[in-house]
Amino acid sequence: MIPPPPPAAHVPRTVRPPGPLVIDIEDVTKLYRMGAEIVHALRGVALKVHRNEYMAIMGPSGSGKSTLMNMLGCLDTPTSGHYHFNGKDVSSMSDDELASIRNREIGFVFQTFNLLPRSTSLHNVELPLIYAGLPPAARRARAREALENVGLGDRMLHKPNELSGGQRQRVAVARALVNHPSILLADEPTGNLDSKTGEEIMQLFDQLYEQGNTIIVVTHEEDIARHARRAIRLHDGLIESDRMTGN
Amino acid sequence: MPLIEILRIALSSIGVNKLRSALTMLGITIGVFSVIGVMTTVTALRSSIETGLSFLGTNMFQFGKYPVMGGGSNRREIEMRRDITLEQATRFKQLMEGTADVVCLKVFDGGGQAVYNGRKTTPDVTLAGTNEYFINANQFSIELGRNLQPEDIELGRPVIVIGQDIIKKLFPSENPLGKTIKMKGRTYVVVGTFADKGSSFGQSQDNIAMIPITRFFGDFGAARRTVNIATEAPSHLLYNETMDKGLTAMRIVRGLKPEDDNDFEVYSNESLLGAFAKVADYITAGSFVISGIALLAAGVGIMNIMLVSVTERTKEIGIRKSIGARKHSILTQFLIEAVTISLAGGVLGIVLGVIVGDVVAMLMKASAVFPWDWAVLGLLVCSGIGIGFGFYPAWKAASLDPIEALRYE
Ligand SMILES: Nc1ncnc2c1ncn2[C@@H]1O[C@H](COP(=O)(O)OP(=O)(O)OP(=O)(O)O)[C@@H](O)[C@H]1O
Numbered sequence: 089m090i091p092p093p094p095p096a097a098h099v100p101r102t103v104r105p106p107g108p109l110v111i112d113i114e115d116v117t118k119l120y121r122m123g124a125e126i127v128h129a130l131r132g133v134a135l136k137v138h139r140n141e142y143m144a145i146m147g148p149s150g151s152g153k154s155t156l157m158n159m160l161g162c163l164d165t166p167t168s169g170h171y172h173f174n175g176k177d178v179s180s181m182s183d184d185e186l187a188s189i190r191n192r193e194i195g196f197v198f199q200t201f202n203l204l205p206r207s208t209s210l211h212n213v214e215l216p217l218i219y220a221g222l223p224p225a226a227r228r229a230r231a232r233e234a235l236e237n238v239g240l241g242d243r244m245l246h247k248p249n250e251l252s253g254g255q256r257q258r259v260a261v262a263r264a265l266v267n268h269p270s271i272l273l274a275d276e277p278t279g280n281l282d283s284k285t286g287e288e289i290m291q292l293f294d295q296l297y298e299q300g301n302t303i304i305v306v307t308h309e310e311d312i313a314r315h316a317r318r319a320i321r322l323h324d325g326l327i328e329s330d331r332m333t334g335n
Numbered sequence: 336m337p338l339i340e341i342l343r344i345a346l347s348s349i350g351v352n353k354l355r356s357a358l359t360m361l362g363i364t365i366g367v368f369s370v371i372g373v374m375t376t377v378t379a380l381r382s383s384i385e386t387g388l389s390f391l392g393t394n395m396f397q398f399g400k401y402p403v404m405g406g407g408s409n410r411r412e413i414e415m416r417r418d419i420t421l422e423q424a425t426r427f428k429q430l431m432e433g434t435a436d437v438v439c440l441k442v443f444d445g446g447g448q449a450v451y452n453g454r455k456t457t458p459d460v461t462l463a464g465t466n467e468y469f470i471n472a473n474q475f476s477i478e479l480g481r482n483l484q485p486e487d488i489e490l491g492r493p494v495i496v497i498g499q500d501i502i503k504k505l506f507p508s509e510n511p512l513g514k515t516i517k518m519k520g521r522t523y524v525v526v527g528t529f530a531d532k533g534s535s536f537g538q539s540q541d542n543i544a545m546i547p548i549t550r551f552f553g554d555f556g557a558a559r560r561t562v563n564i565a566t567e568a569p570s571h572l573l574y575n576e577t578m579d580k581g582l583t584a585m586r587i588v589r590g591l592k593p594e595d596d597n598d599f600e601v602y603s604n605e606s607l608l609g610a611f612a613k614v615a616d617y618i619t620a621g622s623f624v625i626s627g628i629a630l631l632a633a634g635v636g637i638m639n640i641m642l643v644s645v646t647e648r649t650k651e652i653g654i655r656k657s658i659g660a661r662k663h664s665i666l667t668q669f670l671i672e673a674v675t676i677s678l679a680g681g682v683l684g685i686v687l688g689v690i691v692g693d694v695v696a697m698l699m700k701a702s703a704v705f706p707w708d709w710a711v712l713g714l715l716v717c718s719g720i721g722i723g724f725g726f727y728p729a730w731k732a733a734s735l736d737p738i739e740a741l742r743y744e
Pocket residue numbers: 120121122127128129147148149150151152153154155156308
């Protein structure tokens with residue numbers, strides 16, 4: 089499914105024109121209270137992301153990348169500030185509404201894959217569709233399609249411990265995309281992979297971008313960030329720079 | 336999210352911890368087993384009794400010193416009562432002549448041993464000293480030879496009628512009629528045999544022999560002996576009238592003044608049924624207490640195992656929430672898991688309880704039943720326990736913060 093990586097210099101760089109606004113955060117802060125001490129993970133971040141963007145979030149360890157990403161993925165809520173997702177104010181949503189956004193609108197890929205260890209690839213990919221209430225036949229078909237799309241058509245009945253790291257991450261990507269979300273969020277998706285496998289995953293992302301997905305990737309590697317069209321840099325809980333990338 | 340999916344998830348996670356789930360189930364099984372077992376036996380006995388198994392013959396009532404089945408709160412007072420002597424009983428029978436002709440006097444001794452020609456029974460034969468109406472009162476029938484006769488009683492003849500258990504031991508291949516046997520060290524001539532009666536309430540009814548009551552008092556003495564008197568009314572219509580006359584006669588015989596209370600017990604089929612019901616109620620109450628305690632302990636066990644399970648699966652819960660599981664999906668998943676463990680234990684308890692309860696009932700000659708009402712109630716209670724004790728762990732799981740849960744290692 090995935091073609092062998094062509095030399096980097098020849099990668100065609102399409103830039104799709106930006107679509108409607110998906111993510112709009114304003115003045116977002118996040119505090120963690122550690123006993124008497126207060127950690128300012130985010131100190132007032134504003135960010136707009138449109139459909140069809142391919143963005144990297146960079147920055148040193150502890151700069152707040154994961155905190156920001158979890159917030160964008162509606163897994164966590166800001167201490168203060170506003171977050172509009174597809175025009176809806178997320179900060180005022182109930183737990184169930186947030187669950188519904190996570191289920192339908194957001195695909196999240198984790199550094200540690202976060203697959204259910206005792207379930208097959210197919211079942212793992214089906215899971216979001218189960219929670220979406222799809223009938224069995226339809227969701228099985230869609231899960232198959234999603235797995236085939238990441239090149240795992242022949243690994244449907246394998247469990248995570250029967251797969252390589254790269255394959256596990258592909259399953260996670262298939263799971264993130266199976267419900268056709270508005271945006272794909274990936275927090276260091278290559279962090280637990282060797283550089284060759286990591287490169288393969290990034291090529292998969294490139295391909296997904298070409299197919300029309302909107303993607304945000306957290307990374308602290310320049311090589312990875314180069315795949316994106318836009319890169320923001322966090323430092324100490326603030327956005328330090330926001331620029332288009334190009335070779 | 337459809338219930339069937341949640342059910343599938345819950346079942347598969349039970350499957351992962353088979354041993355642990357099975358041990359938790361066991362507590363519920365024991366609790367349900369004890370109450371269903373007892374209720375099966377009681378129900379079987381009740382329905383057998385209601386459909387004909389009567390303690391006394393039809394239209395019979397009985398007087399005696401002691402109440403049946405150890406009941407009665409004032410044991411002391413009962414112990415203080417005078418015994419009903421053979422003279423009193425005989426007098427009663429005379430007074431009842433013309434009103435009720437079938438009046439059976441009877442006394443019993445246990446632990447008798449019968450000996451014939453070097454063969455012996457085990458020393459557990461019940462020997463009755465009685466009259467010709469014993470077979471009416473205790474629902475026996477004569478197979479060979481003859482019943483006791485009035486002259487046997489008048490003359491105190493040393494004759495005996497023996498039951499099938501004794502015949503099997505002493506006369507495996509002989510006709511017992513006319514043979515002289517020893518019973519409790521005394522000598523008697525066998526004049527008749529009882530027909531096979533089987534067992535009742537787990538005891539053989541055939542390990543019995545009867546001799547004239549006059550002979551019994553002569554051979555074994557009158558000390559500490561009290562006669563039971565069973566009277567048969569001539570017809571059902573005359574039952575109450577006969578009972579009234581019997582009571583009057585009994586008070587005369589006992590020499591009671593009008594203001595004195597009866598110093599004897601009256602039993603009828605109804606009062607015996609009542610006494611049985613009372614004993615059954617005590618046993619039922621006891622089994623309820625036992626299974627209540629067992630089920631409470633089992634419920635706590637379920638809560639414990641579910642809390643452990645929630646903690647172990649924090650990460651899984653985080654994953655499920657991160658891809659869009661709602662609070663109630665997680666809640667239902669864990670509740671179903673708890674209810675399934677509880678119900679499985681309950682079903683096992685019901686099956687075992689019904690089997691054991693019916694075996695016990697059949698040993699008591701009652702026919703087997705399936706107590707649907709108790710089984711359904713048992714299942715409801717088990718579901719209740721699963722929901723009740725599973726709710727807190729399930730709620731805890733459902734309320735986990737997705738990001739905290741994902742971070743859990
Ligand atoms: N649950 C938490 N409790 C307390 N402090 C936290 C918590 N999560 C994050 N922090 C703090 O917030 C800051 C930002 O953390 P974050 O995980 O967002 O960094 P990061 O940029 O993703 O780092 P890395 O590149 O190492 O993954 C750090 O100082 C971290 O210690």
